[in-house]
Amino acid sequence: MSVLVNKAWVLARMYEPDVTIVDCRFMLGQPDAGRISYEESHIPGAVFLDLEKDLSSSVSEHGGRHPLPDTGQLAAKLGKVGINRETRVIAYDDQGGLYASRLWWLLSYMGHETVFVMNEGFSVWKDAGYPISKEQPVRVPSTFTAEVHPEMLVNLEDVRQAMKDPSVVILDSRESSRYLGLNETIDHTAGHIPGAKNKFWKGVLQDNGEWKSLDELKEYYKDVPKDHEIIVYCGSGVSACPNVLALTELGYPDVRLYAGSWSDWISYSENPIATGEE
Structure with missing residues (x-):
């Protein structure tokens, strides 16, 4: 099956118990913009993971501007929001899949096989009249066991x-x-x-x-x-x-x-x- 899924596919599965939707919105140069946008409205049930705080590690002399996160630390964060190796993860952003693709790559790198990227951004979802929410979901913690590739x-x-x-x-x-x-x-x-x-x-x-x-x-x-x-x-x-x-x-x-x-x-x-x- 394709990694890329459309909004109708997401809508049909968003309430299934093994699905976790992840909001990956981010704006370079405005590090809080993604979190602020998420708190204003998001796909119901979605959790938020931040590019710089969750999906990258601290910047040092070498390693680039967005070094890969420590896999153990990321696994703990994933578990905290209820993601384990059996979870179907759907990532979205509002930047053409740019940041959702980062999460797709990281999860694939850590051995997770069922990760999808929504082929339309949040704005398209919202403008189509699909449901949105301001509520932050209560997630049951789980354990994510990384198998690095x-x-x-x-x-x-x-x-x-x-x-x-x-x-x-x-x-x-x-x-x-x-x-x-x-x-x-x-x-x-x-x-x-x-x-x-x-x-x-x-x-x-x-x-x-x-x-x-x-x-x-x-x-x-x-x-x-x-x-x-x-x-x-x-x-x-x-x-x-x-x-x-x-x-x-x-x-x-x-x-x-x-x-x-x-x-x-x-x-x-x-x-x-x-x-x-x-």
């Missing part, structure tokens, strides 16, 4: 080696101007990892903000060979996740996330930097 992840040294390996494709998920080094709006150094191809994560979306069909996604990634290892990065390991999700939906067998991404790469002064087209 390290093969889904690469580190800095893996990327350094991949640059020399023609059988590995490196994809940069940032918008073109940042990839080219023309307009770096977030990190202190512009450019990209040498050899990387640019696949802006919003390329997975239609003009109306919904995800493209599988045929449209296949067209978008037609220049990415399926028989190669694929390493995906972005600025901080978040917007790479929609690309990872899309490639996984298309059946690419070996897709890995460079979680530290560009903000980790440039924290090492000896790392090479490229600008312009590849």
